[in-house]
Amino acid sequence: MIHIDAVSQTFRGRRGRVEALKDIDLTIAPGEFLAVIGRSGCGKSTLLRLIGGLLKSSAGAVTVAGEQVTAPRRDVAMVFQRPALLPWRSVLDNVLLPIEIFRRRRSEHREHAQRLLEMTGLTGFAGKLPHELSGGMQQRVALCRALIQNPKVMLMDEPFSALDALTREELAVELQRIHIELGTTIVFVTHSIPEAVLLADRVAVLSARPGRLNKVVDVPIPRPRSFGHNAHMDQVAAASAELHELLLDVGDPARPAVR
Ligand SMILES: Nc1ncnc2c1ncn2[C@@H]1O[C@H](COP(=O)(O)OP(=O)(O)OP(=O)(O)O)[C@@H](O)[C@H]1O
Ligand SMILES: [Mg+2]
Known part of the structure; x- marks a missing residue:
């Protein structure tokens, strides 16, 4: 699914070069x-x-599928250390955010979003705002937001x-x-x-x-x-x-x- 082929990464900044990765094959x-x-x-x-x-890597190539x-x-979906939810949007609307970004119909994905919330133990929290949730629950929302795209x-x-x-x-x-x-x-x-x-x-x-x-x-x-x-x-x-x-x-x- 993912091929990492002779990948190296060097960053060049004002303070010189930083070699971050060297010859990764995986x-x-x-x-x-x-x-x-x-x-x-x-x-x-x-x-x-x-x-x-x-x-983009300084050397080598990455292929996905x-x-x-x-x-x-x-x-390909990403989940980071912090959930980065939009504070003014409800849990459900945060989960549906990628659907809007990719201009797909919300109505067709609402049920999927509800299923993901159930799957991650968030049944009943769809209408809440992020600040009403614990850190763990917020990270679950971020996970649902990644999964709504059916990522490979x-x-x-x-x-x-x-x-x-x-x-x-x-x-x-x-x-x-x-x-x-x-x-x-x-x-x-x-x-x-x-x-x-x-x-x-x-x-x-x-x-x-x-x-x-x-x-x-x-x-x-x-x-x-x-x-x-x-x-x-x-x-x-x-x-x-x-x-x-x-x-x-x-x-x-x-x-x-x-x-
Ligand atoms: N955009 C950038 N410009 C310059 N240097 C960078 C950049 N991104 C990362 N680096 C440098 O590349 C090296 C690797 O960084 P990276 O964030 O990938 O490490 P990490 O393994 O994720 O560390 P941590 O466990 O602390 O999260 C570090 O020395 C970092 O300072
Ligand atoms: Mg890191």
Whole structure:
């Protein structure tokens, strides 16, 4: 579904050049959930912006559904860290915003919007204004607004990191359910190893700047997964430990160093 082919990104500004990404090669299959993890500033958001067509790469190419990305596409939706809802519009009208932007008929999509609100636990909140909702609920609205386009691909940039820990876990579990139900291809940037292990089929670990693809870790744990006690805790622990080591570049202090 997504091919990232020898992509590098260098920004040129008044303070010189910043190499943000270097030689990234990655293929993401249809329906795959790929998490992207790496230190702050290693180019994760840059990678999403390149896939989303918000930025043109300095070298290499990105293709989505067989077409080279040169601009934002209707079938690729983005969800950011902050929900960015329009404060004067109701929940329903916020969800329907992309429909208006793409000049489609609201009446034909109202039912879909209601279904998405139900799916994300927002039944009964359609007429509320954003400020009447909690942060977690607002982020659910942003998720519905992304899903109303029936996207083939969803690009999510730390979508839950502004939320408290429990709400964050709750939303991750909900996103897993939505992914299982809709089969959307998802690229999900996070700093959270537990979140990556709950959600991802594979985790792309980027090195510090310039971001290179350090390793792609498989997470072959059956779904649905959960944060609590479950039958696959050994696999969860193993995947988490590998990601910790890759990110922190330190081994287990209880294990003697290999010389
Ligand atoms: N438009 C831009 N102009 C100049 N430099 C930029 C631009 N966008 C990003 N950068 C630089 O590129 C590097 C990568 O930025 P990016 O936002 O992709 O990192 P990130 O991995 O998303 O970080 P974080 O985890 O903090 O969100 C940083 O050094 C950043 O300062
Ligand atoms: Mg970022």
